[in-house]
Amino acid sequence: MYKVLYRKYRPRYFADVIGQPQVTETLKNELASDRIAHAYLFTGSRGTGKTTCSKILSKAVNCLDPHNGDPCGECEICRGIDDGSIMDVVEIDAASNNGVDDIRLLREEADFTPANARYRVYIIDEVHMLSIGAFNALLKTLEEPPAHVVFILATTEVHKLPATILSRCQRFDFRRIAPQDIAARLEYVCEQENVSIDREAALMVAAVADGAMRDALSLLDQCMSKSHTITVDVVRTTAGLADRSFLFDLTEKIISNDAAGAVEIIDSLYRESKDMARLCTELCEHFRAIMLIKTVKIPQNILVMSESELQRLKEQSQKLTLDFTINTIEALQASAERMLRGANRRIEAEMTLVRLCSKGFGGTAIPQNIEERLKTLEHAVTQIKAGGSTGAKPSQPHISVSPPQKRPSVEEMQKLRSEAVPMAEWPDVIDELKKTSLTVATSFAGSTAYISGQYVLIDASNDFCFELLRESGFRKKMRDAIRLITGKEYKLGRYSYSEDDKPADDLARLVSDLKSAGIPVEDKNKN
Numbered sequence: 001m002y003k004v005l006y007r008k009y010r011p012r013y014f015a016d017v018i019g020q021p022q023v024t025e026t027l028k029n030e031l032a033s034d035r036i037a038h039a040y041l042f043t044g045s046r047g048t049g050k051t052t053c054s055k056i057l058s059k060a061v062n063c064l065d066p067h068n069g070d071p072c073g074e075c076e077i078c079r080g081i082d083d084g085s086i087m088d089v090v091e092i093d094a095a096s097n098n099g100v101d102d103i104r105l106l107r108e109e110a111d112f113t114p115a116n117a118r119y120r121v122y123i124i125d126e127v128h129m130l131s132i133g134a135f136n137a138l139l140k141t142l143e144e145p146p147a148h149v150v151f152i153l154a155t156t157e158v159h160k161l162p163a164t165i166l167s168r169c170q171r172f173d174f175r176r177i178a179p180q181d182i183a184a185r186l187e188y189v190c191e192q193e194n195v196s197i198d199r200e201a202a203l204m205v206a207a208v209a210d211g212a213m214r215d216a217l218s219l220l221d222q223c224m225s226k227s228h229t230i231t232v233d234v235v236r237t238t239a240g241l242a243d244r245s246f247l248f249d250l251t252e253k254i255i256s257n258d259a260a261g262a263v264e265i266i267d268s269l270y271r272e273s274k275d276m277a278r279l280c281t282e283l284c285e286h287f288r289a290i291m292l293i294k295t296v297k298i299p300q301n302i303l304v305m306s307e308s309e310l311q312r313l314k315e316q317s318q319k320l321t322l323d324f325t326i327n328t329i330e331a332l333q334a335s336a337e338r339m340l341r342g343a344n345r346r347i348e349a350e351m352t353l354v355r356l357c358s359k360g361f362g363g364t365a366i367p368q369n370i371e372e373r374l375k376t377l378e379h380a381v382t383q384i385k386a387g388g389s390t391g392a393k394p395s396q397p398h399i400s401v402s403p404p405q406k407r408p409s410v411e412e413m414q415k416l417r418s419e420a421v422p423m424a425e426w427p428d429v430i431d432e433l434k435k436t437s438l439t440v441a442t443s444f445a446g447s448t449a450y451i452s453g454q455y456v457l458i459d460a461s462n463d464f465c466f467e468l469l470r471e472s473g474f475r476k477k478m479r480d481a482i483r484l485i486t487g488k489e490y491k492l493g494r495y496s497y498s499e500d501d502k503p504a505d506d507l508a509r510l511v512s513d514l515k516s517a518g519i520p521v522e523d524k525n526k527n
């Protein structure tokens with residue numbers, strides 16, 4: 001009988017569980033020194049190993065011959081638990097046994113000492129499904145657990161658990177598994193199954209699975225039923241991923257200001273009955289990917305695509321500035337919204353693309369030709385040396401360069417930080433910012449801010465939002481939002497220590513000012 005891959009390849013030892021060292025290493029260490037808790041809580045996104053680890057743990061606490069915290073898998077207890085003949089390990093699906101009576105029954109049973117094993121282990125899967133009464137009954141047992149009982153609670157929805165339960169469990173958070181780790185495991189599985197798979201195809205399966213190993217193995221299963229040589233094309237057709245070359249083509253048209261070419265592509269897509277709202281969202285995702293490539297160090301951890309697509313996208317992203325990219329995303333989002341509100345989709349799509357292709361559209365695409373680039377740079381430099389704003393060059397209507405702004409020194413920054421007080425209006429500022437730039441506003445989700453002298457110092461854990469603030473247009477939107485809310489003009493700074501604290505040398509400062517003026521320059525200091 002055929003056994004589905006994700007069952008066949010369920011890890012039997014902690015050592016085989018991938019991508020969760022914060023769980024497996026900790027548990028192994030604790031078990032190796034015989035520190036066993038009475039209640040464990042396994043939480044985190046689906047298909048990442050919660051049930052798997054519950055089973056391993058139930059064996060590890062009972063195994064007759066454990067190795068460094070891992071069960072041996074061979075002794076009578078391990079085998080008995082595996083084949084279900086040892087009744088001391090009980091798995092309860094809380095989705096179907098969620099009543100108070102189910103838990104009362106369990107409590108009565110738990111009082112008896114185990115028949116064969118050292119511990120009675122109750123694995124309560126999907127524990128968030130318990131009724132309130134059942135939670136209360138469970139709580140009583142957790143408050144005074146019999147010495148021979150171990151509870152393992154597993155759930156994807158930890159926020160649905162009462163705090164009283166949470167506080168009595170040792171909690172472990174399972175993370176989404178990194179695409180590279182998933183791909184490596186898929187390659188291992190394929191090797192065992194005598195199936196060939198390219199690295200790129202494995203990565204694509206991983207990307208579609210979005211961090212869930214079970215989903216990755218299910219998709220691999222489906223691919224294997226189609227072919228025993230798994231390529232990107234096999235994965236693409238199996239997963240129903242469309243060929244995305246038209247997105248690259250459309251973007252090329254935008255880069256080369258070829259409105260007629262863009263409209264032609266739209267026309268042919270329309271005739272293939274492509275939904276225009278879908279097109280708009282896909283193009284938006286394409287530009288989001290470009291934005292991430294330009295800002296994140298290892299974009300492949302976030303992006304769902306094959307290696308060759310990523311390469312192609314990287315090349316394309318070099319022809320676009322971050323400013324332009326973000327403005328494009330905003331334009332596409334607005335357009336998608338208008339489509340949903342009933343605008344004629346085809347006309348809307350055409351209008352938006354024509355606008356994106358026009359030379360005057362938000363920010364500059366990077367001029368292709370190096371001479372043209374040098375000329376712009378020289379022009380701006382002479383203007384700065386002359387000490388004033390540049391007159392705009394005809395092909396670049398919005399340039400105005402201010403002389404380099406003096407940055408505070410490291411000492412000044414430290415002083416500013418030591419005097420900073422929390423800014424209560426910060427959430428209002430972010431709300432205000434949503435009106436002018438949703439992208440910037442969302443990137444500051446979860447941040448806080450402080451006021452110190454003339455500065456608003458922002459504290460955010462992601463570098464991406466600071467990267468956005470390097471663009472003059474977004475910096476202005478942020479300052480405007482702050483002014484509207486506080487009624488005062490503030491300078492912007494970063495609260496936590498960063499590379500930015502180093503005083504920029506003249507060249508770097510010049511480059512950064514040219515960039516914020518929208519003049520494309522290569523910044524050799526970056527990356």
Ligand SMILES: Nc1ncnc2c1ncn2[C@@H]1O[C@H](COP(=O)(O)OP(=O)(O)OP(=O)(O)O)[C@@H](O)[C@H]1O
Binds near residue numbers: 005046155215
């Ligand atoms: N970290 C992992 N390492 C290796 N394989 C894994 C891992 N996580 C999941 N798997 C694979 O996926 C299958 C399902 O995993 P498991 O049942 O443990 O997920 P889960 O976290 O309990 O998911 P759910 O929240 O949907 O219940 C396993 O049988 C195994 O094949």
Ligand SMILES: [Mg+2]
Binds near residue numbers: 125
């Ligand atoms: Mg599970």
Ligand SMILES: [Zn+2]
Binds near residue numbers: 065
């Ligand atoms: Zn054993």
